Amino acid sequence: MAQARKSIGAQRNPASEKAILDAARDLLAEQGLAGFSIEAVARRARAGKPTIYRWWPDRTRLLLAVYAGLKDEMVHPETGTLEGDVRGFIAHLFEFWSGTPAGPVIRSVIAEAQTNAEASAAFLAFHRERNAETSARFARHGLALDKAQAIAEIAVSYAWGQLLTGRRPNDAQIARLTEILIRGVG
Amino acid sequence: MAQARKSIGAQRNPASEKAILDAARDLLAEQGLAGFSIEAVARRARAGKPTIYRWWPDRTRLLLAVYAGLKDEMVHPETGTLEGDVRGFIAHLFEFWSGTPAGPVIRSVIAEAQTNAEASAAFLAFHRERNAETSARFARHGLALDKAQAIAEIAVSYAWGQLLTGRRPNDAQIARLTEILIRGVG
Amino acid sequence: MAQARKSIGAQRNPASEKAILDAARDLLAEQGLAGFSIEAVARRARAGKPTIYRWWPDRTRLLLAVYAGLKDEMVHPETGTLEGDVRGFIAHLFEFWSGTPAGPVIRSVIAEAQTNAEASAAFLAFHRERNAETSARFARHGLALDKAQAIAEIAVSYAWGQLLTGRRPNDAQIARLTEILIRGVG
Amino acid sequence: MAQARKSIGAQRNPASEKAILDAARDLLAEQGLAGFSIEAVARRARAGKPTIYRWWPDRTRLLLAVYAGLKDEMVHPETGTLEGDVRGFIAHLFEFWSGTPAGPVIRSVIAEAQTNAEASAAFLAFHRERNAETSARFARHGLALDKAQAIAEIAVSYAWGQLLTGRRPNDAQIARLTEILIRGVG
DNA sequence: ATTTAAACGAGACGGTACGTCACGTCTTAGT
DNA sequence: ACTAAGACGTGACGTACCGTCTCGTTTAAAT
Known part of the structure; x- marks a missing residue:
């Protein structure tokens, strides 16, 4: 949390910007959208x-x-197999969401998007960008791009569904989902 | 819209209850959670x-x-085949959500559930109840119950993902999802 | 406080009337007009x-x-002298107001009379009736009626002023007021 | 009545303060405490x-x-004699109360003081301050201070009594009261 | 002896006002 | 020019009480 900062004159104070974004993120992490x-x-x-x-x-x-400040942290390793990448992608989502402020932030963005058209558009745009990356990665293992896109979409939707209802799948559930998706497009 | 209603004695006035629920539902349908x-x-x-x-x-x-008032309307026909039931279930969800106030209402409930623990619990409970029915129906075609539950969960999650991002899949996309799910558990 | 009372048929239930008036009086005595x-x-x-x-x-x-239910209790003894009657009248007012619910009730009626024309009229009418009695009593000692009315009015106004500002005069102050009034009309 | 006012920065806007006090005073003058x-x-x-x-x-x-905003206006001229000052003081009270919002405001304050301890204390404090001034003035004509205080208190109480019961004395009644008071302490 | 009619406790009804919170806008004073 | 500070009008929050209304029960008085 920031100490009192004076103006630094006729220019934007980066310390203020950071203090504001940090405070906003922490409030979301601690109290959710209600405290924001x-x-x-x-x-x-x-x-x-x-x-x-x-x-x-x-x-x-x-x-x-x-x-938007979360994006940089959203990276996960490649495993070398389609099954490993899909499973790793899903597992990573939940780790990311629970170990960082990302979970509350994304829940808040989705909630906000139900009320606010701008939030909706921004969220969809970001989702599409991410899904393009994800499906490109899946396609590296020989999968057709449209099928890769489909399972990426399904995987992310499943993860959202769990997040939004306060649930988190265990490893076996993630493995089963992965199996269904890969067999489904096989 | 209701006229002014008097009390009908020391008991709840059903006309008032209906007028309030109708007004609430219509506001949600017209303006979403923001106008509610x-x-x-x-x-x-x-x-x-x-x-x-x-x-x-x-x-x-x-x-x-x-x-809760939406529940009664959430019925869809049986088709006789697993593929038909899964596809019909998904297609019906989107029809139901777009042709009635249900879409805005469910979006609102999900948004509210991100802020409010009670809404979260109620939504999850209702979801589980519905999913039990849906997976039981899928299981009538010889599918193992755990697999039926899995694809019901995935199908609903996918539908929520579309709803919450303001999208609606076309028939081909629904057919592809259906195929992936059924082949995935086949 | 009353127990639950049933109807006693097509006639007023005196027990209810009493219970209501008692409750009203006690609330005024305990919490003043605010709790009433x-x-x-x-x-x-x-x-x-x-x-x-x-x-x-x-x-x-x-x-x-x-x-109105207080009226009956508002009697005070005659002393045989004008000075005794005036002093006794004033002293009695404060005893009456402090030893019974009368003080809070009269404060409330006066407050209400500032807002409500009916209360104002009722209070003035009652005041005039009382003042006629009081001045008649004072006049029995040979005082002219108009002078008796004047000092009765002044005495009561002084007492109201003390009551409404939360004060109560001691015996010496009452004696001095009595002296001023009697000498003033002497 | 004021137009919409913007903030004038991190400081109190005097225009708003005035508009609010004016509106409050006018409401009291027009509708009394009930409309306030x-x-x-x-x-x-x-x-x-x-x-x-x-x-x-x-x-x-x-x-x-x-x-409190009424205070400044509550001044009346000196006449040179005790009789003139007492009579002028009483007469002035009624003129002040009827020609300005002061009458309804004071009635409201007295009513409020019957319910609210803070109002009671404030009213009593203001009354004591005023009475000190008034009795000091009376004492300039050679009257002992305690006697001056007594007749000031009696005079004001009488005036309150008239105000609170919706009455206003004519000149003869004021003259008689003045005579009683002065002769009473003479 | 039966019926009628009114009073009873209870509590829901549409309203108005309470005092609080956050919104997004605006101006000040200082760096 | 940009900062922290905080006042501004707006409008929703959830609560208390207003005075009205109807319910179902009880019982004296009229048949």
């Missing part, structure tokens, strides 16, 4: 509300900025 | 706020009551 | 709200009924 | 409720603020 208000972020970041509104036009855009 | 406030429901239903709070302790519980 | 709501009276008297509204058309009229 | 609600004041002043609650913690404190 501009006022709470400003209090926690020791920032003025207009400073937040200057850079992010509303609550939704700040949420999306936090969400 | 107790004040707005009271105005539209020509009801007093305390009348709403008397029967539904908060916004979430009223939302869940609207959601 | 029809709902609170009904709860305390174990009466239905319509039973109250059947006999007293609104909150003000029930307050006035409690006030 | 925070919601009504906010509507009339075109102010937000939180703006009112930011500066005055509740209805009572806003009422007392209106009451």
Whole structure:
């Protein structure tokens, strides 16, 4: 959490930006979307509300900025087999979601997207981008691209379904899903 | 929309209950969760706020009551084959969600469930109940119950994923998903 | 406080009337006008709200009924001298107001009279009636009636002023007031 | 009545404060305490409720603020004689109360003081302050201070008694009261 | 002896106001 | 020019009480 910061003159203060994004992310991680208000972020970041509104036009855009900040961390290793990659992809999603603020943040973005068209568009765009990467990876093992896209979509949808209902599959469930998907397109 | 209703004595007035639930459902259908406030429901239903709070302790519980009111309509025909039942189940979900207030209502419930533990529990319970029915139906065609449960879960998750991102699959996509699922457990 | 009472047929139940008036008086005595709501009276008297509204058309009229019930107790002895009667009258007012629910009730009636024309009229009428009695008593000692009325009015106004500001004069102050009044009209 | 006002920065907007106090005072003058609600004041002043609650913690404190705003106007001329000053003081009270919002405001404060300890304390404090001034003035004509205080208290109590019961004395009645008081302490 | 009619406790009804919270906008004073 | 601070109007939150209404029960009075 940030200490009191003075202005650094007629230029954007990167410390403020970071303090705001950190506060927003931490609030989402700790209290979910319910605790995520501009006022709470400003209090926690020791920032003025207009400073937040200057850079992010509303609550939704700040949420999306936090969400965008997660992307860099979303990498997972290749295994060499299709089965290993699919299983690893799914398993990694849940690890990522539970070990970082990512889970609450994504839940919040999805919730926000049900109310806010901009959040919806941003989330869908990001999903498509990610799915292109994922299916490209799956296709490296000789799978047709359309089938790779299909199982990537199904896998991610399944993972969302678990996340949104507060569940997390065990290894056996992940293995079964993987098997169904690979046999299904085999 | 309801006219002003008097009390009918020391008992719940079904006309008021209906007017409130109708108003709530219509607001969700027209404006989504953002337009769904107790004040707005009271105005539209020509009801007093305390009348709403008397029967539904908060916004979430009223939302869940609207959601529960959808159950009866959620039926779809049997086709005689596993492939037909799976495909029909998925197709029916999207028809149901787009032709009735059900789509916006379910989107709202899922969004609410990300914030509210009660909504989360209610949604998960309802989902499990529905999935038991669905997988039982799939199992009538000779499929093992655990496999039937798995593909029911996957199918519903896929449908939610489409709904929550504002998409709707065409018949070919539904057919492909159906094929993957059935071959996957075959 | 009353037990649950049944109807005694097509006639007013005196037990209910008493229970309601007692509850109203006690609430005024204990919590003042702030705690005096029809709902609170009904709860305390174990009466239905319509039973109250059947006999007293609104909150003000029930307050006035409690006030009217005080009249009988408002008697004080004659002393044989003008000075004794004036002093005794004033002293008696404060004893009456502090030893019974009368103080809070009269404070409440005066407060209510600032908002409600009916309460104002009722209070003024009662005041005039009382003042006629008081000044008649003072006049028995040879004082002209108009002078007796004047000092009765002044004495009561002074007493109200003390009551409404939460004060109570000691004996010396009462004696001084008495002296001023009697010498003033002497 | 005020137009919509913007914030003028991180400081109190005097225009809003004035609009709110004016609206409160006018509501009291026109409708008395019954019409005096925070919601009504906010509507009339075109102010937000939180703006009112930011500066005055509740209805009572806003009422007392209106009451305090009357002080400056409560001045009356000296006449050179005790009789003239006493009579002028009493007469002035009624002129002040009938020609300005002061009458309804004071009636409201007294009513509120019967319910609210804070209002009671504030009213009593203001009364004592005023009475010190008044009795000091009376004492300039050679009257002992304790006697001056006594007749000031009696005079004000009499005036309150008239105000609270919706009466107003004519000149002869004021003259008679003055005579009684002066002869009483003579 | 039976029926009628009104009073009873209970509590739901549509409203209004309460006092609180967060929204997104605006201006100040300082760096 | 950018900062922290915080006031502004708006509007929803959940609660209390208003005065009205109907329910089903009870019982005295009228048949």
